[in-house]
Amino acid sequence: MAATTSMVTSLTFTIPSLGLRLPTRSYPCLKPQRRLVRKAASNVITATYELKAPPYPLNALEPHMSRETLAYHWGKHHRTYVENLNKQVVGTDLEGLSLEDIIIVTYNKGDILPAFNNAAQAWNHDFFWESMKPGGGGKPSGDLLDLIERDFGSFERFIEEFKAAAATQFGSGWAWLAYKANRLDVENAVNPWPSEKDKELVIVKSPNAVNPLVWDYFPLLTIDVWEHAYYLDFQNRRPDYISVFMEKLVSWETVNTRLEKAKARAAEREMEEERRRKEEEEGKPTNEEEDDDDLEMYVDNDNDDSEAE
Amino acid sequence: MALRSLATRKTLTLALKSTRLAQSRALQTFSLPDLPYDYGALEPSISGEIMQLHHQKHHQTYITNYNKALEQLHDAIQKGDSSTVVKLQSAIKFNGGGHINHSIFWKNLAPISVRGGEPPHGSLGWAIDTNFGSLESLIQKMNAEGAALQGSGWVWLGLDKELKKLVVETTTNQDPLVTNGPNLVPLLGIDVWEHAYYLQYKNVRPDYLKNVWKVINWKYASEVYEKESA
Numbered sequence: 001m002a003a004t005t006s007m008v009t010s011l012t013f014t015i016p017s018l019g020l021r022l023p024t025r026s027y028p029c030l031k032p033q034r035r036l037v038r039k040a041a042s043n044v045i046t047a048t049y050e051l052k053a054p055p056y057p058l059n060a061l062e063p064h065m066s067r068e069t070l071a072y073h074w075g076k077h078h079r080t081y082v083e084n085l086n087k088q089v090v091g092t093d094l095e096g097l098s099l100e101d102i103i104i105v106t107y108n109k110g111d112i113l114p115a116f117n118n119a120a121q122a123w124n125h126d127f128f129w130e131s132m133k134p135g136g137g138g139k140p141s142g143d144l145l146d147l148i149e150r151d152f153g154s155f156e157r158f159i160e161e162f163k164a165a166a167a168t169q170f171g172s173g174w175a176w177l178a179y180k181a182n183r184l185d186v187e188n189a190v191n192p193w194p195s196e197k198d199k200e201l202v203i204v205k206s207p208n209a210v211n212p213l214v215w216d217y218f219p220l221l222t223i224d225v226w227e228h229a230y231y232l233d234f235q236n237r238r239p240d241y242i243s244v245f246m247e248k249l250v251s252w253e254t255v256n257t258r259l260e261k262a263k264a265r266a267a268e269r270e271m272e273e274e275r276r277r278k279e280e281e282e283g284k285p286t287n288e289e290e291d292d293d294d295l296e297m298y299v300d301n302d303n304d305d306s307e308a309e
Numbered sequence: 310m311a312l313r314s315l316a317t318r319k320t321l322t323l324a325l326k327s328t329r330l331a332q333s334r335a336l337q338t339f340s341l342p343d344l345p346y347d348y349g350a351l352e353p354s355i356s357g358e359i360m361q362l363h364h365q366k367h368h369q370t371y372i373t374n375y376n377k378a379l380e381q382l383h384d385a386i387q388k389g390d391s392s393t394v395v396k397l398q399s400a401i402k403f404n405g406g407g408h409i410n411h412s413i414f415w416k417n418l419a420p421i422s423v424r425g426g427e428p429p430h431g432s433l434g435w436a437i438d439t440n441f442g443s444l445e446s447l448i449q450k451m452n453a454e455g456a457a458l459q460g461s462g463w464v465w466l467g468l469d470k471e472l473k474k475l476v477v478e479t480t481t482n483q484d485p486l487v488t489n490g491p492n493l494v495p496l497l498g499i500d501v502w503e504h505a506y507y508l509q510y511k512n513v514r515p516d517y518l519k520n521v522w523k524v525i526n527w528k529y530a531s532e533v534y535e536k537e538s539a
Binding site: 173232235 | 403
């Protein structure tokens, strides 16, 4: 945590002390994809992001998603995002950051920086392949099903809403099921009466490369609705693609695992916040490592107000 | 080939139904314009399969949804239902924009047999040289912008009527060129949504952009330019 923190603070940007928090290594979904490579002809070590293969052979999702689609979607599109990301990152401050950190940093609260598209799309596609499995579909069970029924009324209504989100994301983008833990709608707002009920499942859609990490949600499931994801198999019939995805491809086991991790992360975060609040109240100087105030960096800003842009 | 926007039977029944709203105008509905060439006539630059899907499915869907949204808007305006009026704006922008843009696009294309791809002469050719140095340079610029566009959108050659110069612009999704500036007139638009090229060029959008110029209808662009810069 300290290493990541100090690397990120070497970049100058403003992080409000509450609200959007510094990413930690504990993102529920993906371990940092980093491999240190020693170049043969020099002593320079370059961190590179790898193109991870889907957890099944390229033809394993047939007939619902063709081998040809996987060959292009993973073999060309996804590969290109990763390759271009590596080119963009090398020799910059972003080098050595985890993929999730790059995404948050380059999202830059909506004022997107160049590496965002490649970084986010690299992450999104990893997440997408893992969201599917051969012989997928069906229904979730246990805690996940309970939460779905609680937050959407019924599994059927959830399916309807998810499909509608995917179908109405105009242009390129993604639809998501995400776990939203204790956050209010307005970034930087602090929930005055946090309760279990604030932790809920939400369906969101996002354009182009944007994903729910930038809103500080925990993504659980995604469907790619860029045309390249379905055009070879379904042409213009996006709703058919979405139905097939839900009925035949979704890996509810993976979604469940992600939910468990998300709940654990959310609980951890709550405890940390609780501890920090107590320490502030007692007026004790906090440990430097956990002191968020150090991380308020001002960019050409004479204003002392940390909430000001 | 002029845009066909005839009153259809639907419009007439709608007008008849709304006799109680005698003050309201009949709502105009839109229909799919015919292509002035066969689906396969632009090969090998754009495959017949793509042209047919693009025209009969994508463009038609925009028109269907545009008509639906307009009808709902008409009702909402009559009722003074402001929430619905506002709620419909994005559907109108998406689908109306899709209809506008594709209607222009079909006219921007022509088979080689009827001089598709033939460089512009006359005042447009001269204006291109003045504004961009050469036709080659304009094409390179549009291809660079088109290739770099993230997600879905269009790359345009436009005329800024106020500043009296040619511009290269991009728009997102189905935003028409006018959303970039009220004085912009589209001369030429190239669809870079994946549906415009994927079945043939897959992920290699730059190849599509290179080849599409072989079937660009400069004659139409010149006509529009001459009319708008008069």
